Amino acid sequence: MTAPTQAPAAAPQTNAHIDPAAQVTGAGFVPVQTRSERPRSFDPEDFGAPTGREVNWKHTPVAQLKALFETSPVNDGVETTVSHTQYVRPALAHGAAPRGEFFTPEDIVSAVAWQGASDALHLSIPADEEVTEPIVVQIDGKGGRADAHLVIEAGRHSVSTVVLRHTGTAQYAQNVEIIVRDGAKLKLVTVQQWEDDAIHASAHQARVDRDAELTHIVVSLGGGIVRVNPNLELAGTGSEGYLYGLSFADSGQHLESQVYLHHKGAHTTGDVLYKGALNGASAHSVWIGDVLIGRDAVGTDSYEANRNLVLTEGARADSIPNLEIETGDIAGAGHASATGRFDDEQLFYLQARGITEDEARRLVVFGFLTEVIQRIGIPSVQDELLAAVEAELAAVDPQAVLGDREAAQ
Structure with a gap:
């Protein structure tokens, strides 16, 4: 495994910063065509500070996220408590499995969170156990900066629900690493009810193994800038992934989700539905949905949709669905987007x-x-x-x- 503090071997070796919109070659800048081709690295310096012209930052107010482009010298911006402490395992340092089992940052904020979080919270549901009550992870902002990495591991054939609840105010860079082992069923709900001045950028990366199921739900109602980007890999045969989202942007709020669903295993099922409402001048929402059906993902059934309701003048919703299919042997695939009054x-x-x-x-x-x-x-x-x-x-x-x-x- 690549050392966690080093850029992965696949990262381009250049003298320039990584631009997710382009790779440097002998012929000049060649645009990256798909989400799967974006470079990844554990080192923030490999990305460089975004300018707002990059494909994954062009709809984001990058100037207001500047505080999250460097690790925090004092990591005390939030206080985290867990409702069911019996599922909390010893914190994971860099290099301690299962941290980094498959997670690799896709942008500078995620790399900052990786480096800045010396210890990762580890929630582990034992194999074959059914947890009847939701496990609530309460994250209260205390007004400062914080970097965090959470690892949520659902053991083989387990059934559980985890709720991440964000309140208060903070400048928060967050990674959430989700592992759903064979036959497990996990439901993860992340709720953002921050105060109006909070800044929250989060990268969720999930791997779903054979015959396992993940339901991932993003609800963003509060915060000045909230950017929650789920990346779900249906790795095992027969795995299922359901990605749902809800946002309500008021005047001055920026609520964003860039969704990536990768059908990698055979006979996988995916469903994406995000809905948003916008009210007030300068209310802004961004949804970008990328679905990749890989060459080995035969028998795949996948659909993604985004619906936005613009209630007042001055509000804006950006909605961009993308679908890439590398095999002709699928059960079905489609995408849709609609923004209206x-x-x-x-x-x-x-x-x-x-x-x-x-x-x-x-x-x-x-x-x-x-x-x-x-x-x-x-x-x-x-x-x-x-x-x-x-x-x-x-x-x-x-x-x-x-x-x-x-x-x-």
């Missing part, structure tokens, strides 16, 4: 049944967003998030919500 026909339908206009608008938006929450399958978490969405909607001025007809005028 409030549906006037739905509003008319509800008003025709005696519901007031303001309540009808609230119901339509609420119904649009709750589809993702209902897939969590944990009543206590669902109730809490539904209440949080209700609170977001309560702050929306119904008269400022633009419908399709108004937007066309």
Whole structure:
């Protein structure tokens, strides 16, 4: 295995910083065509500070993330507690398995988090054990900087749910390494309910082994800049991956997810659904979805979709789906993206049944967003998030919500 503090052997050997949008060759700059070709490294210096022109940073306010481009000399920005301490194993230093079993940073912030987190929190679910209650990892921001690496390991044929809950404020660079062993079922829910000035950039990398299943859910409601990028590899035959997300961006918020689903094993199943709502001037959401069906991934069934509801003027949603297929022997594959205004026909339908206009608008938006929450399958978490969405909607001025007809005028 490559030493964890060194760049992997596959990293390009050049005198220039790694640009994820291009590789340096004798012929000049050759654009990287797919997500899988992006260089990786454990060393932040191999990436260099982003300029905003790189393919994986072009939609991100990089200037406001500058604090996360260097390791923190004092790593005390957050306080972490775990609800079920019996699943906490000794912290993992660099080079201690299973840390780094397959995780390799894809950008400078992830490399910073790797180097800055000298000890990684290790959650391990024993083989064949079914955990009936969610294991909650509470991450409270204390106002400072923090680098973190979490390893979540689901043993063979285990069943468990882990909830990462982020509150308070911090400048937080985070890696989450997820290993789902043969036959295991893991559900991971990461909830971002930071204060308005928080900055959070997180790289989630997951490997799902033979006949195993991972459901990964991202819910981003709070924070100034929140960037959670899940990378899921369906490595084993018959493995399944379900990637769901929900965001509600208010004025001044930037909420982002760059999703990568790699079908590597045969007869794998993948489903991606992210939904977002935006309210207020300068509200901004970014979703980039990359699906790669590899040459050995025969019998694959995969679909990804992103839906965005822009409620007011001045809000912006960037949505970019990408699908790459390297084998012709698949069960099915597709992708879709839609960004639009409030549906006037739905509003008319509800008003025709005696519901007031303001309540009808609230119901339509609420119904649009709750589809993702209902897939969590944990009543206590669902109730809490539904209440949080209700609170977001309560702050929306119904008269400022633009419908399709108004937007066309």
